[in-house]
Amino acid sequence: MTVANNELEKVIIQSVMEELAKKGLLSHKGKDQVMAAAMMDTPLVPNTESEEMVTFPPQEEMQISNPFNADAVKAMKKLTPARIGIGRAGTRPKTMSLLRFLADHAVAQDAVFLDVSEEFLRRMNLMSVQSAATSKDEFLQRPDLGRRLSEEAVKIVSEKCEKNVQVQILIVDGLSSTAIEANIPDLLPALIQGLKSAGIKVGAPFFVKNGRVWVQDHVASIVNSEVIISLIGERPGLGTAESLSAYMIYRPNENTVEADRTVISNIHKGGIPPAEAGAHLTDVIQQILAAKASGVKLNQQK
Amino acid sequence: MILKAKVYNKIFAFQSLKEVMAKANEEKSGDELVGIAAKSASERVAAKLVLSNLTLEDIYNNPVIPYEEDEVTRAIYDGLNLRIYQEIKSWTVGYLREYILDHKTTGEDLTHISRGLTSEMIAAVAKLMSTMDLVFGSKKMRVQSHCNTTLGVPGTLAFRCQPNHPTDNIEGMLASLKEGLAYGSGDAVIGINPVEDNVETVTRLLDTVKNFMIKWEIPTQNCVLAHVTTQIKAIEKGAPVDLVFQSIAGTQKANDAFGVNAAILDEAFALAQRKGTATGPNLMYFETGQGSEVSLDAHLGVDMMTLEARTYGYARGYHPFMTNNVSGFIGPETIYSGREVIRADLEDLFMGKLHGLPMGIAPCYTNHMKADQNDQEMGTLLCAMAGSNFFMGVPGGDDVMLSYQDTSYHDDASTREILGLRPLPEFEKWLEKMGILAKGKLTERAGDPSIFDK
Numbered sequence: 001m002t003v004a005n006n007e008l009e010k011v012i013i014q015s016v017m018e019e020l021a022k023k024g025l026l027s028h029k030g031k032d033q034v035m036a037a038a039m040m041d042t043p044l045v046p047n048t049e050s051e052e053m054v055t056f057p058p059q060e061e062m063q064i065s066n067p068f069n070a071d072a073v074k075a076m077k078k079l080t081p082a083r084i085g086i087g088r089a090g091t092r093p094k095t096m097s098l099l100r101f102l103a104d105h106a107v108a109q110d111a112v113f114l115d116v117s118e119e120f121l122r123r124m125n126l127m128s129v130q131s132a133a134t135s136k137d138e139f140l141q142r143p144d145l146g147r148r149l150s151e152e153a154v155k156i157v158s159e160k161c162e163k164n165v166q167v168q169i170l171i172v173d174g175l176s177s178t179a180i181e182a183n184i185p186d187l188l189p190a191l192i193q194g195l196k197s198a199g200i201k202v203g204a205p206f207f208v209k210n211g212r213v214w215v216q217d218h219v220a221s222i223v224n225s226e227v228i229i230s231l232i233g234e235r236p237g238l239g240t241a242e243s244l245s246a247y248m249i250y251r252p253n254e255n256t257v258e259a260d261r262t263v264i265s266n267i268h269k270g271g272i273p274p275a276e277a278g279a280h281l282t283d284v285i286q287q288i289l290a291a292k293a294s295g296v297k298l299n300q301q302k
Numbered sequence: 303m304i305l306k307a308k309v310y311n312k313i314f315a316f317q318s319l320k321e322v323m324a325k326a327n328e329e330k331s332g333d334e335l336v337g338i339a340a341k342s343a344s345e346r347v348a349a350k351l352v353l354s355n356l357t358l359e360d361i362y363n364n365p366v367i368p369y370e371e372d373e374v375t376r377a378i379y380d381g382l383n384l385r386i387y388q389e390i391k392s393w394t395v396g397y398l399r400e401y402i403l404d405h406k407t408t409g410e411d412l413t414h415i416s417r418g419l420t421s422e423m424i425a426a427v428a429k430l431m432s433t434m435d436l437v438f439g440s441k442k443m444r445v446q447s448h449c450n451t452t453l454g455v456p457g458t459l460a461f462r463c464q465p466n467h468p469t470d471n472i473e474g475m476l477a478s479l480k481e482g483l484a485y486g487s488g489d490a491v492i493g494i495n496p497v498e499d500n501v502e503t504v505t506r507l508l509d510t511v512k513n514f515m516i517k518w519e520i521p522t523q524n525c526v527l528a529h530v531t532t533q534i535k536a537i538e539k540g541a542p543v544d545l546v547f548q549s550i551a552g553t554q555k556a557n558d559a560f561g562v563n564a565a566i567l568d569e570a571f572a573l574a575q576r577k578g579t580a581t582g583p584n585l586m587y588f589e590t591g592q593g594s595e596v597s598l599d600a601h602l603g604v605d606m607m608t609l610e611a612r613t614y615g616y617a618r619g620y621h622p623f624m625t626n627n628v629s630g631f632i633g634p635e636t637i638y639s640g641r642e643v644i645r646a647d648l649e650d651l652f653m654g655k656l657h658g659l660p661m662g663i664a665p666c667y668t669n670h671m672k673a674d675q676n677d678q679e680m681g682t683l684l685c686a687m688a689g690s691n692f693f694m695g696v697p698g699g700d701d702v703m704l705s706y707q708d709t710s711y712h713d714d715a716s717t718r719e720i721l722g723l724r725p726l727p728e729f730e731k732w733l734e735k736m737g738i739l740a741k742g743k744l745t746e747r748a749g750d751p752s753i754f755d756k
Binding site: 066067069070072073076077080081082084086087088090091092093097101102104105108109111112143144235238239 | 335466474485635672697707719751752756
């Protein structure tokens with residue numbers, strides 16, 4: 001009995017067996033046994049050396065078989081990011097549409113549920129503290145806990161952070177750790193450089209795990225900075241999981257409302273590129289410092 | 303009113319009907335967040351046991367939010383048929399459950415007693431029902447409504463085509479609309495969520511869809527889901543509106559946050575009757591969802607499910623053409639997992655139907671929930687089996703404007719074919735004329751938006 005060690009041999013064995021079975025020279029059971037043995041012995045060594053890999057076809061590719069007007073479908077696909085012109089298998093999506101959807105959702109879920117890596121924080125030289133939410137599950141279900149620091153974090157921030165600086169920068173995972181890892185390496189140096197060139201005194205930035213926007217109010221109450229800025233991961237869509245927002249506020253207190261914050265959102269390579277955002281945020285912070293106000297109050301002064 | 307129960311060797315005592323109602327709920331993150339959920343599985347059952355023994359009169363006498371303080375409570379009590387209520391007020395909630403499920407009880411019977419049930423009574427009985435109870439009970443009830451076409455016809459399942467675009471681009475919206483129609487989606491309504499909530503955008507979208515409906519002779523209704531006050535202004539200026547939309551909630555405080563009240567809704571309904579384009583008599587489209595009161599901090603210590611029932615009590619006075627539930631849209635702090643959202647969808651479908659509302663469900667999810675496409679598809683099939691009048695239709699299941707996932711055009715066609723359901727009759731004829739559908743199945747030509755580009 002020959003061992004089949006590639007697809008071609010398997011096909012050859014199968015057709016021989018089928019011919020024999022047709023001519024009554026081999027029982028169906030016998031044929032199945034031979035085939036099973038041939039399959040079982042097939043060594044499936046993954047070829048990790050090769051550059052070949054499976055990828056998705058380009059999103060703009062029209063997937064409808066025999067459309068009435070192919071050019072019209074192609075033109076339609078250019079007009080919207082919606083998943084149209086994707087064809088069907090019966091009433092169901094084609095395999096590639098299904099897998100692309102699953103991939104986009106997987107990327108979004110990983111951004112929400114995975115933590116920013118320790119290695120990344122080390123590389124960026126960022127001190128890390130945690131909010132009062134002890135896990136992602138708790139963080140997602142209890143927004144109140146993500147709005148304040150844990151007791152341990154309060155102690156660390158009180159001991160290690162410089163007080164009364166002009167600007168304190170926080171990096172907060174929020175709803176996307178992916179947004180942090182994708183944007184901070186370009187954004188943070190540009191922002192610090194910009195602020196320092198403008199002669200603004202900046203405290204050492206640090207990272208808050210499982211944090212929400214309001215955690216900046218708690219930090220500000222400890223470090224007593226004039227302005228506090230949070231660079232925080234936005235809730236991912238299926239389109240991108242890399243979008244980051246910057247929330248800035250001038251001396252928050254217990255009467256602070258949402259409208260007191262200045263927000264720049266959509267920072268990612270497909271929106272406001274991170275390095276460019278660094279320069280833009282520097283300008284905005286200078287305005288806030290000059291006006292001693294942020295949010296709606298800042299806009300009213302303009 | 304007995305508020306104490308013994309579950310084997312443990313005794314549980316409750317302080318109020320409101321507490322019993324909250325603790326009788328299946329687990330949901332929003333009730334946990336507010337701090338009113340049962341602390342243990344045994345306490346949950348004890349609350350259900352207490353609830354099963356309470357009479358409808360006990361519930362009538364103890365509204366979870368006082369009549370004097372809340373417009374929603376007033377709408378519920380003022381709209382009640384007291385004669386029917388008097389006939390059934392001595393029933394216990396446990397008996398009501400068995401009455402609903404009894405073979406002798408018909409959908410007609412349920413529609414009749416519905417008029418004598420307050421929203422809290424309806425929520426209470428749903429708290430005693432399991433998944434299959436809810437499906438069984440929901441399936442009995444068929445609520446029909448009529449705008450330009452009839453929704454809820456037995457044996458049919460309709461869809462809102464939702465061709466949203468992230469910048470309200472008209473041609474981009476039309477592309478998604480054509481794709482949806484080519485899959486047979488759009489018989490409930492062609493409804494667009496605009497990015498810009500202003501009269502000009504709303505009017506442009508309404509005009510475009512209306513003209514498309516006229517050009518292709520599509521028997522359906524149009525709607526743009528802007529704030530009701532924007533739609534009122536658009537109608538005043540002559541925009542063609544079949545259905546007037548608004549999101550509503552189960553407390554006056556939450557509705558204040560939405561910027562609506564009875565006076566505004568009355569005005570909108572009256573205006574749709576006087577200046578709308580539709581035949582009617584049903585001219586309103588409401589959206590609701592468990593947890594909106596929690597996210598607006600307007601829950602007043604009442605559980606999410608009871609508040610959702612109260613929302614239906616508020617809605618029923620306006621005889622809507624469609625009421626759509628979007629519990630999965632609110633977020634993980636109110637509904638965390640696929641399991642929680644499926645449960646909420648089934649509760650809401652049942653509670654809405656028992657209010658006599660033409661219910662549809664959006665078994666949707668956001669990316670920060672622990673739910674995925676498999677959960678959504680399970681929820682969709684269960685709600686379809688339970689006789690949901692309609693679902694949404696979103697290209698590829700991905701709403702590129704609202705950033706959440708909902709039933710796709712593919713899911714729409716699949717659900718019909720799996721369960722042997724048909725489009726609304728007029729719309730089915732139109733689909734056949736267009737060569738999209740034959741004998742209830744998609745044709746070779748279906749799924750091709752370019753059939754509208756001759």
